[in-house]
Amino acid sequence: xxxxxxxxxxxxxxxxxxxxxxxxxxxxxxxxxxxxxxxxxxxxxxxxxxxxxxxxxxxxxxxxxxxxxxxxxxxxxxxxxxxxxxxxxxxxxxxxxxxxxxxxxxxxxxxxxxxxxxxxxxxxxxxxxxxxxxxxxxxxxxxxxxxxxxxxxxxxxxxxxxxxxxxxxxxxxxxxxxxxxxxxxxxxxxxxxxxxxxxxxxxxxxxxxxxxxxxxxxxxxxxxxxxxxxxxxxxxxxxxxxxxxxxxxxxxxxxxxxxxxxxxxxxxxxxxxxxxxxxxxxxxxxxxxxxxxxxxxxxxxxxxxxxxxxxxxxxxxxxxxxxxxxxxxxxxxxxxxxxxxxxxxxxxxxxxxxxxxxxxxxxxxxxxxxxxxxxxxxxxxxxxxxxxxxxxxxxxxxxxxxxxxxxxxxxxxxxxxxxxxxxxxxxxxxxxxxxxxxxxxxxxxxxxxxxxxxxxxxxxxxxxxxxxxxxxxxxxxxxxxxxxxxxxxxxxxxxxxxxxxxxxxxxxxxxxxxxxxxxxxxxxxxxxxxxxxxxxxxxxxxxxxxx
Ligand code: G16
Numbered sequence: 001x002x003x004x005x006x007x008x009x010x011x012x013x014x015x016x017x018x019x020x021x022x023x024x025x026x027x028x029x030x031x032x033x034x035x036x037x038x039x040x041x042x043x044x045x046x047x048x049x050x051x052x053x054x055x056x057x058x059x060x061x062x063x064x065x066x067x068x069x070x071x072x073x074x075x076x077x078x079x080x081x082x083x084x085x086x087x088x089x090x091x092x093x094x095x096x097x098x099x100x101x102x103x104x105x106x107x108x109x110x111x112x113x114x115x116x117x118x119x120x121x122x123x124x125x126x127x128x129x130x131x132x133x134x135x136x137x138x139x140x141x142x143x144x145x146x147x148x149x150x151x152x153x154x155x156x157x158x159x160x161x162x163x164x165x166x167x168x169x170x171x172x173x174x175x176x177x178x179x180x181x182x183x184x185x186x187x188x189x190x191x192x193x194x195x196x197x198x199x200x201x202x203x204x205x206x207x208x209x210x211x212x213x214x215x216x217x218x219x220x221x222x223x224x225x226x227x228x229x230x231x232x233x234x235x236x237x238x239x240x241x242x243x244x245x246x247x248x249x250x251x252x253x254x255x256x257x258x259x260x261x262x263x264x265x266x267x268x269x270x271x272x273x274x275x276x277x278x279x280x281x282x283x284x285x286x287x288x289x290x291x292x293x294x295x296x297x298x299x300x301x302x303x304x305x306x307x308x309x310x311x312x313x314x315x316x317x318x319x320x321x322x323x324x325x326x327x328x329x330x331x332x333x334x335x336x337x338x339x340x341x342x343x344x345x346x347x348x349x350x351x352x353x354x355x356x357x358x359x360x361x362x363x364x365x366x367x368x369x370x371x372x373x374x375x376x377x378x379x380x381x382x383x384x385x386x387x388x389x390x391x392x393x394x395x396x397x398x399x400x401x402x403x404x405x406x407x408x409x410x411x412x413x414x415x416x417x418x419x420x421x422x423x424x425x426x427x428x429x430x431x432x433x434x435x436x437x438x439x440x441x442x443x444x445x446x447x448x449x450x451x452x453x454x455x456x457x458x459x460x461x462x463x464x465x466x467x468x469x470x471x472x473x474x475x476x477x478x479x480x481x482x483x484x485x486x487x488x489x490x491x492x493x494x495x496x497x498x499x500x501x502x503x504x505x506x507x508x509x510x511x512x513x514x515x516x517x518x519x520x521x522x523x524x525x526x527x528x529x530x531x532x533x534x535x536x537x538x539x540x541x542x543x544x545x546x547x
Contacts, residue, residue: 003119004105007044010148011101014040014141021096023089025358025504027075028096029064032134035072036141041095042074043125043145044108049088050123050151052115053079057154059168061161062129062138066214066256066280067506069249072134074142077126081169081180081420083360123151126171126183128164130217130282131243156185160217160283162423163188169420178390185224192426193228195415198408199433200233206436208235209428210276212265214254215242218283218424225425234432240267255280255287255379255424260456263298264289272296275442278379279424285379286424288431290442299446304340306431307332307375308448310383311348313434314371317413321406322399323392329353331362331374334474334499335456335512343449356473358504359422380422383430385414452495453521457511457529462537464502464509474499485531493520498528509536 014037021028021038028038042060050058059077067073076084076092084092091111098104112119125146129135135158146153156167163185170183181191213219219241226236240253250256253265255278264270265278272293277286288301311330318326330344330352344352355361359380366372370389375381385393393411398404416433418426435445461467468478476483482500490498496515503510509532513525529543 004108007108007148008101008105010144011037011040011104013144016097016099021093022504023084023092023096026065026083026360027061027073028092029067029071029073029505030507031070032064032072032132032138033070035074035134035138038096039074039138040141040145041098041104042076042092043142043151044104044149045088045092045095045111046076046125047123047146047149047151048108048111048115048117049076049078049084050125051117051119051121055122055124057124057126057168057171059164060125060127060142061164061282062127062135062142063161063282064132065130065161065282065284065505066250066254069132069247069251070134071506072132072138073505074138077165077168077420079168079172081165082363083421086360123149124154124171125151126154126156126164126168128156128159128167130161131158131249133246158217159185160221160423160425162284162418162421162426163221165420166418166423178387185221186228189225189228191415192225192429193230195412196229196429196433197233198412199416200436203436205233205235206432207273207275208237209432210237210239210268210270210274211428212240212253212258212268212276212278213238213283214250214257214265214279214281215240215245215248216250216254216279216281216283217243218279218281219243221283222279222425222428240265250281254278255285258287258289258300259302259378260458262300262455264291270298273441277424277428280379283424284422286427286431287379288442288445290446292443299443301442301446302337303375303377303379303381304332304337304451305445305448306379306427307373307381308340308343308348309434309445310375310430311344311350311373312448313437314373314383314413315348315350317406317410318371320402321393321396321410322403323396323407323410326370326389326392328371328373329366329369331355331365331372333357333362333376334472335377337377337451337454338497338514339449339452347449354472357501363421375422379424379427382419382422382427383413383417384419385417390414452514452516453518454512454514455521455525457525457543458503458506458508459511459529459532459536459543460508460539461532462539464507466536467500467502467509469499469501473501476500479536482531482535485535486528489524489527489531493524496520496524498524500528500532
């Protein structure tokens with residue numbers, strides 16, 4: 001009898017629907033109603049991953065983040081809070097697509113033998129979900145998967161994605177030389193609040209931060225965080241906080257909406273001088289914006305602006321602390337605004353490395369630096385400090401009181417940072433600390449450099465899997481001929497660039513364009529989008545020729 005007899009029995013309760021699944025940019029994502037069998041099988045895989053790590057706790061997050069409410073998704077978190085090792089992604093795809101229960105157990109057996117997994121080891125899996133209506137059924141499916149392999153379940157309820165990543169790291173680092181913190185919600189808030197209050201000591205309180213919480217889990221969580229920080233230190237006003245009403249999540253609000261439409265979300269009326277930011281549905285992204293007092297124009301400060309602000313501050317602090325030999329690198333993707341890259345390289349004199357889209361790629365590149373700052377333009381990112389940096393912060397001998405202060409700021413900055421993954425709450429506080437330290441408004445921050453005009457569009461096509469890319473996803477190798485059409489269009493607009501790639505989280509193809517003027521940029525973006533639509537079997541309405 002198969003060692004997975006119990007699995008086969010449990011699996012029969014979660015038949016695979018007639019759909020294909022892929023472990024994409026951030027796990028498997030599709031309509032929540034199609035995902036029960038996949039999430040059950042992810043439970044099995046997470047249990048095996050835990051055994052593979054000698055019983056270390058593995059995380060599973062049920063969320064579709066910025067996607068529409070009907071979607072849901074699932075992703076696996078490694079013991080130190082990183083995204084699932086890419087060598088295991090194909091196991092997940094294979095399991096999710098296995099047509100029968102017998103195929104499921106066969107694939108498990110193959111994984112066990114290929115990875116040399118000792119099934120007698122224990123397994124622990126920590127999991128959580130966002131506020132989507134399909135969440136409870138998917139959580140039940142996950143729990144069945146864990147029970148089928150007798151993995152110990154640790155249910156963290158409804159929390160943000162970065163909180164779950166944080167808990168997993170805390171659990172696994174508990175008895176090490178470098179414990180990350182207490183694996184509880186209160187532990188998370190206490191750590192961030194203490195670091196924030198230390199870093200703003202002696203600085204004047206600023207006007208409130210207004211948060212568009214995308215009607216998602218970030219709304220209740222940031223209010224809890226706020227109560228730990230205290231209103232003497234920071235006032236937070238939360239908008240779009242309706243989490244118990246259907247069809248509100250990410251609808252005309254949230255970081256993805258604000259970035260794509262370059263306008264403020266509905267549900268808020270941004271007044272000049274007010275400081276606003278938007279989270280996405282699971283609070284792993286953040287963007288800031290304001291309305292200019294003189295022109296009334298909407299101004300967006302995206303992930304690139306956050307990366308440059310963080311890199312500037314870190315560079316100043318390590319210089320003040322006398323730690324000049326720490327290597328600081330900034331990691332971006334092709335979506336990074338050309339002006340931000342130029343500012344980092346020329347003004348900050350820091351190196352920039354490019355990776356494919358997806359924090360899983362940026363994170364691994366950032367690990368190669370003593371301090372790696374990574375942000376995607378969409379607002380997803382964080383800062384990583386390696387052991388050399390941590391040791392320097394903790395044990396460098398300061399020559400002056402000023403150096404001592406800078407070292408203590410760097411230690412607090414590390415505590416304020418969620419190093420496991422991009423975290424809207426942590427990133428919001430990091431930005432607030434830097435702005436207060438510098439005495440800058442959002443407008444002054446925005447003046448560091450001027451963004452090139454840019455536009456991000458989505459085109460829905462019959463089959464987005466026909467889109468294949470190379471060159472860090474900036475050049476299409478398929479469909480045939482489309483890349484040369486794009487090249488010809490780009491050549492017509494001086495200083496422009498444009499690229500097309502299939503989304504790994506939504507059933508859409510993304511079109512990005514950047515140019516010297518808004519008019520050129522929009523013309524280029526819509527022309528490229530029109531060509532994608534025509535040459536790849538667009539669905540729905542063809543993109544207009546111009547905005
Ligand atoms: C996820 C990933 C991000 C990525 C985004 C869009 O974000 O974590 O790294 O930038 O998807 O990816 P794509 O363009 O492939 O759809 P989130 O916030 O949805 O988890």
